[in-house]
Amino acid sequence: GAGVSQSPRYKVAKRGQDVALRCDPISGHVSLFWYQQALGQGPEFLTYFQNEAQLDKSGLPSDRFFAERPEGSVSTLKIQRTQQEDSAVYLCASSPERAGGPVTDTQYFGPGTRLTVL
């Protein structure tokens, strides 16, 4: 079956530009996560959606970062006025049920969007 897809796969932006990154989760998955992975590092959590509700945005590094999932399926991560430190791979993951608690579903990851800010 189809996995998590992300677009674009690569994005080059000039400093100060706005960008929008798209995530198509596995159909029917309730939970959706965004992570940021800097070069040579492990991914870091940005935000979590349960259906259309954004339940945790504690990892968003600044108010320039905004995420939405208006119909509980596709999600968009928007970065306004990009800075060089925003350069990273942005990973999206989905899981079948709502997250949290002692029993956990596997998170299925997309291939990521590599953002380079010049």
Next chain:
Amino acid sequence: KQEVTQIPAALSVPEGENLVLNCSFTDSAIYNLQWFRQDPGKGLTSLLLIQSSQREQTSGRLNASLDKSSGRSTLYIAASQPGDSATYLCALYSGNTGKLIFGQGTTLQVKP
């Protein structure tokens, strides 16, 4: 604040060798732990998920153990193959939203 550390950062072994990757964490009050594999330019592939009530999981040549009291997990790879070359990440499920906290990864190279 939970911190996850993976040692070593990089490892190079000859084909056929058995090896162990280590993951340690500072807060033993965790739910579950998962090991992932990441190939260059690609997303993460789940290898093994150890639920909070379990102590280990096995899949083929892979075995992962979890000791919450000591804050450690190990990934054992038997009879390594060149195709095992990748970065291996451990991650803890944390909090009510199930977000993952990752280590920095161990980059493994298996030489033919």
